[in-house]
Amino acid sequence: MAKKRSVTFWVTFWVISIIMLVAWFVFLQVRNRNLAFLNRVVSVAPISQESQDDLHALVDMADYVLKTNGEEKVFLILFQNNMEIRPGGGFIGSFGVLKVKDGQVTDFISHDVSNFDGRIPPIVAPPYPMKETLKIDSLKFRDSNYAPDFAENARQAEYFYHLGEGQEQFDGVVAITTNVLSSFLKMTGPVTVPGYPGEYTADNAVLGLEEQVEKNFSDQGVDRGDRKAIMNPLAHEILNRVRNFSLARKYELFQVILEDLRRKDIQLAFKDEILQQRVERAHWDGKMDSLWKDDYLMAVDANLGAWKSDYYVKRSIEHTADFSSAVPHATTSITYTHTATEKSWLTKDYQTFVRFYVPKGSWLTSVSGNTTGPVFGEEFGKKYIGTLVQVKLGETKTVTIDYDLPQSITSDAYDLKIQKQPGLNDVPVGIHLIRKNGEREDRNIVLNQDFLW
Secondary structure (H helix, E strand, C coil): CCCECCCCHHHHHHHHHHHHHHHHHHHHCHHHCCHHHHHHHHHHCCCCHHHHHHHHHHHHHHHHHHCCCCCCEEEEEEEEECCCCCCCCCEEEEEEEEEEECCEEEEEEEEEHHHHHCCCCCCCCCCCCHHHHHCCCCCCHHHCCCCCCHHHHHHHHHHHHHHCCCCCCCCEEEEEECHHHHHHHHHHCCEECCCCCCEECCCCHHHHHHHHHHHHHHHCCCCHHHCCCCHHHHHHHHHHHHHCCCHHHHHHHHHHHHHHHHCCCEEEEECCHHHHHHHHHCCCCCCCCCCCCCEEEEEEEEECCCCCHHHCEEEEEEEEEECCCCCCEEEEEEEEEECCCCCCCCCCCEEEEEEEEEECCCEEEEEECCCEEEEEEEECCEEEEEEEEEECCCCEEEEEEEEECCCCCCCCCCCEEECCCCCCCCEEEEEEEECCCCCEEEEEEEECCCEEC
């Protein structure tokens, strides 16, 4: 298998993310390796507990990368295209192996996952309904992030990497979505690439690059093997601008990257237990809350065979918990709107396998709006109800599940946790609680990070 030994576009962006995350602290203390002092300062700083957890995790991550005592740290980087949404954040089109020693990047190796998958033997059966929708007989690296829990996806990625004869042993796994590119362009402003038409902005870059590497390259006389050549000069142009940022501007970028971590556009899993505990407290680990015992919801989509249609598909969620009858009952709906009206190289009729994760012990009473199913299962301490849904071009469709909640959940001390799916941001959610006495409470949120009622 051929290897590309270059600073590829998405690897570069991940490295920039890490550099910018630590830059503020590096400026203050790293020259003296005084990161322990920073942790003490954070502990007494007059900031929220969430901010303290974020900053503790940041300081420990900086310490981990900057002080390796002469040993290389090796990381597996997953690049997830959330224009084709998958449970873990997006289709894994490529991955990288990053090596760091005492704060210096010593090596990058990137792989096209399609080429790498050719080395993986067909020994793992695909989960439902991949065989039926994607017409595949075995699971490979590209489809391995099928869990809504990043710790599980990280383990699966390592498993398939080694199944494909990869030789590295990893100190951590990092996943990023294409939203990180938009984050940087919000800070740098529009960027042009010499030799290529147009400019790339936070609003058009993801779609523009997709069109460039999938379609426009042929009209420009670019060989197919070089169709992604635009990535490196674009990344270097952005990197040069970031390097010239003032300290104040770098701190603004740090805040932007911090938001990407909170939105699960960057997810982290480290083998170092102490560092991973910090990451978990900051909620950068992308884990499902398997210990939560009250009302719970996580809606998880898997685009199966609908190309890059998630660029055009908008979602909204409604959740009602009704305790006014003898048996507590819930109704959850997802409304999909396919904003594209014509088939193109990018999109067609949408097809998703959606799983509703609800409290263990819930009992489905009805489902509507689905194409096939439903199917059921239990994992991560929750019950899931899964069904295949198809949404035609220009169509709006709502899929609804009605189910009884466990009797242990009451309105007297009602708590609800909604966890967001990585790669899907700005999802409107309406929450409705009907208490035992008939009183009603309503809340409307935009789901950009996990939510607690």
